Amino acid sequence: MLYSVPAMDRVAVELGPFTVYWYGVIIGMGALLGFLLANKEAQRRGMPKDILADLLIFAIPISILCARLYYITFRWEYYSQYPSQILAVWEGGLAIHGGLIGAVITAVIFAKAKKISFWKLADITAPSILLGQAIGRWGNFMNQEAHGGPVTREFLEGLMLPEFIVNQMYIDGIYYHPTFLYESLWSLAGVLFLLYLRKVNLRRGELFLSYLIWYSVGRFFIEGMRTDSLMIGESLRTAQVLSFLLIVVAIILLVYRRKAGLSNVRYLEKAS
Template sequence: MNPIAFEIGPISVHWYGLLIGLGAFLGYLIANREAKKRGMPDDLLADLLMWALPAAIIGARLYYVIFRWEQFAGDPVRVFFIWEGGLAIHGGLIAAVLTGYIFCRIKNVSFWKMADITAPSILLGQAVGRWGNFVNQEVYGGEVSRQFLESLFLPTFIIDQMYINGSYYHPTFLYESLWSLAGVALLLYLRRVNLRRGELFLTYVIYYSIGRFFIEGIRTDYLLLFGTFRTAMVLSAVLIAGSIALIIYWRKAGYTKRYLDD
């Protein structure tokens, strides 16, 4: 597939950027509708997105560049060529969460309420954005046979796109996208359960991290920590443990504020 969706004069518009933008837009629509139900001011989510999305892209790129500096050392200007791929989701999430926290403090809004409202949207954005990796033929796993991919009942266009440099590979982008979509459904259901405030977001962190931990184990383009450990697997394990510990602490401390509370 051609990574360029269309051209406007000298400007090339890449599928990678379009799909990231589409994921952010769909996530915004869902979150904004829920925010209004929860009594938040109009345009609050639009204001947050205006700051959080650029921060997430910058954070995702910096995270990737830090762990892959040898890829850019000879030509540092390529750090800015984000349309070529190379955005690490964990870096984007860290930057977006920090931006959201500062934003909520400035706007005098509950950070955990905002985090719960946006959790399904973040996961939806990740699910859609992964298809940008598909177009760029990145974020794939180990080598497999065409027969294996056909046994998964995948459409031909996915199988063909997984043919890279003479071999077929695991479509790990697809595994993560489907895992994330299932997570969106789970989080939307848990809204009705009326968990304690903050637990919906922490459930998102736990759920995504579980899937990412195992999917990362079969990826071939992983980032390494100290040259030995797969960074995403280490961070996923830490996030799972930390989120569970925080939920337990809140419950033992008698924290009773609920998602549907004003």
């Protein structure tokens, strides 16, 4: 049977000459909810008032810029021919790994300037980062991007997915794997896992490192299903290479920080 399924409107609202896209709205929503979650934990941990709001003033624009630059760098063959598309972020093209790199660099500098522990700050924000990533993937859904290879409608219906997801995965006459959804669900499960770890007597920094491992494991396997991966050469998927490196680095840091006595402060102690 042939289906004719129109895509969902990518435009959330039009205000005169200004157009607001769902992609931006959803990413903004993820950032807001992540901030609220992190801010509550920061207050519980005795962090200075408004410290996260001050951080976000720098972290959000720098992360978006880095996410875009990362994406453009690995798609330079296209953007060098169409430079007018470089600023078209509403079309998609924000790489999570680029945003994460920008956020970590910003947080390290910010923590040093404010004379607070970067690792404590990272522990507080780790579940929120993952929550923002889980929500942000639905921006990819609205843009019909970050999907996997072709599948049948019967396959998607067999996953017991809502009709609106099945229909949105119908692109140019073909149904595709909703890999955006797989990553979103993996990230949401990770949020619950990290929130559980807050009740465990972890050492300082280990919650953030657990986040890196959790997200990277899921991203490594899900990335292998995607059809729009950023590539290194012709055979290496950038996200898989970076995910593997992050897993290795996070494990090394876990072991090194314990042996070197750099993570002696326990997560549940008052000083943490």
